[in-house]
Amino acid sequence: MPRNPKRPCCYGGCPNLTGSKSGYCEKHEKPMQRYYERFARGYRQHERYGSVWRKIRDRHLAREPRCEMCKEHGRFVAATLVHHIKPLGDGGRYDESNLMSLCISCHEKIHRRSRER
Template structure:
């Protein structure tokens, strides 16, 4: 029985052909699976952040309405996110001293994310 023709790998710029179900070549299949596990599926945010966190976040934003990183640079941008200086996964708490008001771009910069990924 004849097989389907191979297709180009879905990874941008990859010249390899593949007949795998994932549409990625062997070299990129594991990379994309890790990306899916970490970013697309994410984690159960309700297990870590519940209604108590929403109250703490709202109270912190009311007391610190400007982005703290931008304010250091002389810019006054409204903060929309509250960042944990020491992450909860590393033993951080919801303490006022561990929280920082940030705009979206500063928060993304702290986590080394970029819009291209």
């Protein structure tokens, strides 16, 4: 199967070509990911979501293995993510009442709506 043609790196002034999904060449991909993690997300993900969160997430997915939003529409889709209904940054907690199992597309829909506000 033929590959897509390489594109210029998204980093300003970089002459390198890349086939990466991120749009950055090998030289700029890691620094831009660090920039995103630190400044665009507003927190350090690894500090907030450690081993305790992974245990809670795994327990919740075992209890509720289907996407809750898809289930409301009569679809049966496996959940891969656990979403905080009230974000941790806004005072949300790891309580079961504040968690919901979602598939990737439903999780993206929720976050797209919150960014548009």
